Amino acid sequence: MSTSTSTSGRSGAAAEAGAEAGTAVPPPECPAHAAFGQGAALTALYGPEAQHDPRAVYEKLRAEHGGIAPVELEGGVPAWLVLGYRENMEVARTPMRFTRDARFWRDWTEGRIAADDPLIPLIGWRPDVVSYDGEEHQRLRAAVNECLTRFDRHGTRRHVQRYANQLIDGFVQDGTADLVSQFAAYLPMLVLSRLVGLGEEHGPKLVEAIVGMVNGGEEAYARNQYIIGTLRSLTEERRKVPAHDLASWFIQHHSGLNDEEVLNHLRLVIVLGYEATTNLVSNTLRMVLTDPRFRASLAGGLMTLPDAVEQMLWDDPPLLVCPARFATHDLQFAGKEIREGDMLLLGIAAGNADPQIRPNLGAPMHGNRSHLAFSRGPHECSGQEIARAITDTGVDVLLNRLPDLHLAVREDQLTWTASTWSRRLDALPVRFAPQRRPVQQPAPAAPAASAAVEPSAAKHALEALEAVAEAGGQARTDTRRGFRASLIGLFRGRP
Numbered sequence: 307m308s309t310s311t312s313t314s315g316r317s318g319a320a321a322e323a324g325a326e327a328g329t330a331v332p333p334p335e336c337p338a339h340a341a342f343g344q345g346a347a348l349t350a351l352y353g354p355e356a357q358h359d360p361r362a363v364y365e366k367l368r369a370e371h372g373g374i375a376p377v378e379l380e381g382g383v384p385a386w387l388v389l390g391y392r393e394n395m396e397v398a399r400t401p402m403r404f405t406r407d408a409r410f411w412r413d414w415t416e417g418r419i420a421a422d423d424p425l426i427p428l429i430g431w432r433p434d435v436v437s438y439d440g441e442e443h444q445r446l447r448a449a450v451n452e453c454l455t456r457f458d459r460h461g462t463r464r465h466v467q468r469y470a471n472q473l474i475d476g477f478v479q480d481g482t483a484d485l486v487s488q489f490a491a492y493l494p495m496l497v498l499s500r501l502v503g504l505g506e507e508h509g510p511k512l513v514e515a516i517v518g519m520v521n522g523g524e525e526a527y528a529r530n531q532y533i534i535g536t537l538r539s540l541t542e543e544r545r546k547v548p549a550h551d552l553a554s555w556f557i558q559h560h561s562g563l564n565d566e567e568v569l570n571h572l573r574l575v576i577v578l579g580y581e582a583t584t585n586l587v588s589n590t591l592r593m594v595l596t597d598p599r600f601r602a603s604l605a606g607g608l609m610t611l612p613d614a615v616e617q618m619l620w621d622d623p624p625l626l627v628c629p630a631r632f633a634t635h636d637l638q639f640a641g642k643e644i645r646e647g648d649m650l651l652l653g654i655a656a657g658n659a660d661p662q663i664r665p666n667l668g669a670p671m672h673g674n675r676s677h678l679a680f681s682r683g684p685h686e687c688s689g690q691e692i693a694r695a696i697t698d699t700g701v702d703v704l705l706n707r708l709p710d711l712h713l714a715v716r717e718d719q720l721t722w723t724a725s726t727w728s729r730r731l732d733a734l735p736v737r738f739a740p741q742r743r744p745v746q747q748p749a750p751a752a753p754a755a756s757a758a759v760e761p762s763a764a765k766h767a768l769e770a771l772e773a774v775a776e777a778g779g780q781a782r783t784d785t786r787r788g789f790r791a792s793l794i795g796l797f798r799g800r801p
């Protein structure tokens with residue numbers, strides 16, 4: 307496979323002209339280009355070739371450049387992709403040299419990135435825990451971690467079991483299902499909606515907005531604005547009437563978050579958690595169904611489900627590439643000249659597959675947690691235990707309810723959609739012996755305050771997906787339509 311290359315960077319009028327023509331081709335004399343790769347061609351991390359087989363792109367870059375390579379993002383924006391495991395660890399762990407603070411980003415400070423650039427919601431500076439280092443980061447991270455732990459202590463697994471069972475009830479009679487659209491895409495959203503505290507008043511377009519923003523493209527900026535508006539309303543309401551949810555806990559936390567900080571951290575949890583956890587659930591289900599080693603091991607008790615989840619976090623991490631770090635000064639790193647303000651991207655999938663630490667990619671990792679999937683250092687993922695709980699509890703419930711579950715298509719018929727940042731399974735069609743749908747069980751006991759918000763959050767989330775599907779005018783299978791109708795009926799209390 308050949309890799310697309312370009313000698314572009316993004317620069318003023320040329321970038322605008324390129325954007326009008328559907329491509330971004332700034333002039334070769336652009337200073338952004340000269341800074342990267344000492345004049346070498348930049349390899350595109352977007353477009354059909356990179357999306358078709360991102361790992362092939364990483365291996366080609368590794369062979370050519372070693373631990374770090376010059377690449378180009380959508381719109382011709384230059385960056386360094388960190389490929390080596392050790393190099394990723396070093397970049398993630400040394401904020402004095404590689405900061406998370408996007409105000410160091412030279413292409414942005416020198417005016418080459420427009421305020422509504424699709425990269426801004428992902429990479430641009432925001433007043434949140436991701437964007438700071440040092441003392442301010444510690445203050446915000448303490449609030450995020452302590453509030454997430456509070457949710458965890460109040461029973462993530464109990465919520466996951468309940469929502470997973472409700473989702474399975476929706477298709478258990480059919481004998482067939484698509485585990486991506488009918489299970490993996492719903493489960494994290496239900497749990498995270500419950501966590502954040504979304505209520506009736508927030509519009510059903512929220513989920514559409516999250517998916518659209520994560521997918522990038524022209525509407526990413528507008529969708530980010532929509533998410534922010536919705537969470538701003540939630541924050542204002544919880545200031546007046548607290549409930550048992552993350553929005554209220556952020557407001558009450560002793561670190562004194564202001565309203566902007568509260569809403570930015572709610573946004574962060576939803577956006578970071580939703581897609582990555584959906585990918586992890588889908589990937590783990592695929593592995594359990596297709597890899598005879600794991601199927602046999604699970605049945606024989608040799609490998610636990612949490613082990614299988616860690617294996618996926620090594621082999622198929624939910625985020626392929628993590629944005630972003632910025633060099634705080636000119637420096638030499640992994641044999642390359644890095645200039646102050648250069649952007650570096652953590653190559654999570656590339657680092658996990660580094661032959662220096664994994665000479666045999668087929669060897670099982672036996673629950674080893676030293677992969678890069680949740681990153682390392684001061685910004686290591688705060689929600690990783692919640693993501694693990696959603697995944698292993700959700701998959702466990704599914705395997706227990708449908709023990710004869712098997713793939714309904716050949717493994718080589720499965721397809722993926724990839725962007726620069728992640729790669730997600732399109733569908734996972736399965737068959738199983740149909741079962742009668744159980745009579746709806748009463749909800750497990752929950753803390754009084756949370757019981758008041760929980761059903762509306764779940765119903766809201768499901769209606770949101772329903773509305774998204776209708777608004778998008780996408781063709782959907784009869785199975786999926788029937789599934790959504792039965793689920794919404796379930797939450798409305800219909801048998």
Ligand code: HEM
Pocket residue numbers: 398435436437447450454574575578579580582583586623624625628629630679680681682684685686687688689690692693
């Ligand atoms: C499988 C699912 C998930 C994956 C693979 C994942 C991965 C990551 C990664 C790679 C980072 C960036 C670290 C860096 O810049 O070095 C991160 C940060 C973060 N994640 Fe996750 N994440 C997942 C789920 C979640 C969930 C469910 C939540 C919340 C409930 C969450 C909350 C956060 C927060 C708050 C940060 C920012 C931490 C900081 O900057 O100090 N994540 N995550």
